[in-house]
Amino acid sequence: NAKNNSFDRYNYYEPSMEQDTQRRLHLVRRLRADFANRKLQVWYQPQVELKTKKVVGVEALLRWPQSDGSFISPAEFIPLAEYSGLIVEIGSWVIEEACRQINAFDEIGLPQLRVAVNVSVPQFRKRDFPELVEKQIEQWGIDPTRIELEITESIVMEDPDLVADILRRLKQQGIQVAIDDFGVGFSSLSYLQKLPLDRIKIDKTFVNNSDEKSGKIIIETIVDMARRLGLKVLAEGIEEQSQLDYFLGLDCTEGQGFFFAKPMPADQLICLLQKQMSYS
Numbered sequence: 001n002a003k004n005n006s007f008d009r010y011n012y013y014e015p016s017m018e019q020d021t022q023r024r025l026h027l028v029r030r031l032r033a034d035f036a037n038r039k040l041q042v043w044y045q046p047q048v049e050l051k052t053k054k055v056v057g058v059e060a061l062l063r064w065p066q067s068d069g070s071f072i073s074p075a076e077f078i079p080l081a082e083y084s085g086l087i088v089e090i091g092s093w094v095i096e097e098a099c100r101q102i103n104a105f106d107e108i109g110l111p112q113l114r115v116a117v118n119v120s121v122p123q124f125r126k127r128d129f130p131e132l133v134e135k136q137i138e139q140w141g142i143d144p145t146r147i148e149l150e151i152t153e154s155i156v157m158e159d160p161d162l163v164a165d166i167l168r169r170l171k172q173q174g175i176q177v178a179i180d181d182f183g184v185g186f187s188s189l190s191y192l193q194k195l196p197l198d199r200i201k202i203d204k205t206f207v208n209n210s211d212e213k214s215g216k217i218i219i220e221t222i223v224d225m226a227r228r229l230g231l232k233v234l235a236e237g238i239e240e241q242s243q244l245d246y247f248l249g250l251d252c253t254e255g256q257g258f259f260f261a262k263p264m265p266a267d268q269l270i271c272l273l274q275k276q277m278s279y280s
């Protein structure tokens with residue numbers, strides 16, 4: 001009967017759910033410890049101007065190395081860091097790292113790149129978030145326009161008016177703002193005219209689909225809309241020459257993806273930038 005069935009189902013699911021919860025709790029504890037022991041790393045993925053393939057910016061991406069040489073994917077540990085609240089501290093450290101790195105780039109005379117940093121909902125919810133960012137920028141004495149914050153539609157949807165206020169304050173300092181993973185959030189488009197944005201990053205699922213008619217329609221609509229709104233567009237996840245060619249044909253000025261470069265540690269990025277300088 002029905003009662004027995006639901007009882008069976010409950011018995012069946014419970015152990016695996018518990019294992020899952022245990023694994024997550026275990027990961028959060030390890031993440032907290034590894035962060036405290038300075039084991040997390042920030043890697044950088046180039047963002048290029050499509051026409052010239054010149055690196056014009058980089059995206060800072062967290063890496064969590066394991067003792068066996070592997071990495072736990074941010075796709076797995078970022079949600080845990082968000083859920084546990086750890087992301088507030090970790091995210092603040094990523095911004096600090098980005099500022100420090102900009103300073104280091106400048107000291108060796110590298111081109112003045114912009115450094116994009118991902119920001120999570122719990123960070124944005126903190127009242128003192130804008131103040132904190134401003135302080136870090138000031139402490140490192142860097143030009144605020146060199147920093148770009150990448151926010152997602154989920155941040156905007158939480159409280160569009162509050163987000164607009166916070167962004168206006170950040171923009172007053174000169175900090176740049178991009179919408180990340182654009183198009184996957186299913187959120188209302190009306191926020192685009194409310195927010196002081198600089199750039200839209202077309203999500204890689206659309207870029208992946210750019211050889212199909214439906215994918216093209218979506219991409220071209222996004223690019224056209226962005227142009228009319230006066231926003232810049234960056235295509236994420238470019239992996240092939242054909243995708244580069246396609247975006248070159250559109251009014252899309254920048255791209256990021258394995259076709260150009262994968263995320264890499266800062267010292268490798270510095271080598272790449274030095275080579276680029278000696279070509280030009």
Ligand code: C2E
Nearest residue numbers: 061062074075078094118119120237238239256257258263
């Ligand atoms: P995201 O912000 O959209 O970052 C881009 C992701 O796409 C990165 O994955 C990057 O390695 C990957 N990617 C770039 N080009 C290609 C390509 O051509 N093909 C494919 N298949 N992938 C490409 P990653 O580093 O694994 O990060 C995943 C997500 O984790 C990020 O997505 C971001 O949402 C989050 N994340 C990473 N670092 C941070 C951080 O410091 N703070 C926060 N809040 N989130 C972060």
Ligand code: MG
Nearest residue numbers: 059118150180
């Ligand atoms: Mg991002």
Ligand code: MG
Nearest residue numbers: 180181201236
């Ligand atoms: Mg993205």
Ligand code: MG
Nearest residue numbers: 118152180181
């Ligand atoms: Mg993302």
